[in-house]
Amino acid sequence: MTLTSIIFAGILTYFTRMTMIALISRDMLGDKIKAVLEYVPSAVFPAIIFPGIFINDFGTFIEMNDPKIFGALVAVIVGYFSKNIIATISAGLVSYWFLIFVVFN
Amino acid sequence: MLTKKQLFTRGMLDISPHMLSVIPFGIICGAIGVELGFHPYLVYVMSFIIFGGASQIVFLQLLSGGASSLVAVASVGIINSRHLLYGAVLSEYLEKLSFIKKLLISYVVVDQGFAESNKFFKKNRSEEFLHYHLIGTGCTMWVCWQIATLSGIVLGSFVPEELGLKFAIPLTFIAIVVQDLKKLDHVIVMITCGLSSLLFFDAPFKSYIIISPVIALFVAALLLRLKK
Numbered sequence: 001m002t003l004t005s006i007i008f009a010g011i012l013t014y015f016t017r018m019t020m021i022a023l024i025s026r027d028m029l030g031d032k033i034k035a036v037l038e039y040v041p042s043a044v045f046p047a048i049i050f051p052g053i054f055i056n057d058f059g060t061f062i063e064m065n066d067p068k069i070f071g072a073l074v075a076v077i078v079g080y081f082s083k084n085i086i087a088t089i090s091a092g093l094v095s096y097w098f099l100i101f102v103v104f105n
Numbered sequence: 106m107l108t109k110k111q112l113f114t115r116g117m118l119d120i121s122p123h124m125l126s127v128i129p130f131g132i133i134c135g136a137i138g139v140e141l142g143f144h145p146y147l148v149y150v151m152s153f154i155i156f157g158g159a160s161q162i163v164f165l166q167l168l169s170g171g172a173s174s175l176v177a178v179a180s181v182g183i184i185n186s187r188h189l190l191y192g193a194v195l196s197e198y199l200e201k202l203s204f205i206k207k208l209l210i211s212y213v214v215v216d217q218g219f220a221e222s223n224k225f226f227k228k229n230r231s232e233e234f235l236h237y238h239l240i241g242t243g244c245t246m247w248v249c250w251q252i253a254t255l256s257g258i259v260l261g262s263f264v265p266e267e268l269g270l271k272f273a274i275p276l277t278f279i280a281i282v283v284q285d286l287k288k289l290d291h292v293i294v295m296i297t298c299g300l301s302s303l304l305f306f307d308a309p310f311k312s313y314i315i316i317s318p319v320i321a322l323f324v325a326a327l328l329l330r331l332k333k
Binding site: 003004006048100 | 157200216269278294298303
């Protein structure tokens with residue numbers, strides 16, 4: 001049954017969220033581990049970013065002239081200087097659309 | 106000292122720009138579920154029960170592709186195992202909360218909420234009701250996610266596919282990490298994670314999403330050692 005699987009998947013997901021928050025206390029993590037955990041955002045999010053850019057819907061690598069690479073670069077530059085989330089996302093999308101609808105059309 | 110309400114509002118404001126990518130993605134998720142032939146009600150309860158973006162799409166794609174329920178459930182667990190890392194980071198700030206509050210707050214921990222609240226926590230360690238910021242980011246995500254997936258289910262893919270709005274997801278995460286490009290150690294960790302994710306992309310159960318952070322954290326530990 002699909003619903004049963006969804007419930008199991010939900011419980012499993014909830015456990016991934018809850019385990020460390022509810023069952024770990026400060027003393028259990030040493031200073032060294034805490035120092036490494038400082039890197040969690042930098043160590044996790046590229047695993048969402050890179051495949052989102054370089055791998056297409058069919059699970060294969062994109063061409064080196066893919067508009068997504070250009071869009072991502074524009075987003076990085078705009079984000080770096082503007083420090084603004086909306087500007088970063090919009091710049092990436094607009095430059096991507098510019099390439100697919102205007103240049104490559 | 107900020108009040109609970111101020112912190113909650115601050116959380117809402119801090120995460121709201123991400124809705125630019127979250128809402129289109131939610132609509133796509135809902136629409137894909139129905140297109141794959143699942144009952145709209147099942148597609149919706151996932152947003153409530155799992156509440157986990159990409160993992161919901163993967164779950165439905167696997168099932169419709171003929172994978173067993175076990176494989177689908179395991180994949181969701183592995184994709185979402187990155188929350189263990191978020192929890193480890195957040196535990197330091199949520200330590201004072203009662204066990205029940207910890208159990209409740211855990212439900213709303215999501216990628217963008219973790220990222221924005223963690224940034225806020227680092228700068229405002231002394232605030233007494235810090236967790237209200239996390240509740241603010243989490244609840245905003247939750248409400249928008251429910252509305253977005255529901256709209257996708259009801260209205261279908263009214264977002265034209267040609268727009269390629271899925272691309273907004275990597276962009277939202279670029280916005281989160283881009284300021285850390287100023288620090289060389291972080292750049293090394295990011296590149297390690299990114300390249301590993303491409304290298305292990307075909308690993309079973311979408312496990313690249315946890316393999317590459319583990320490799321990157323290992324590199325981070327080495328870098329810390331070198332710094333000394």
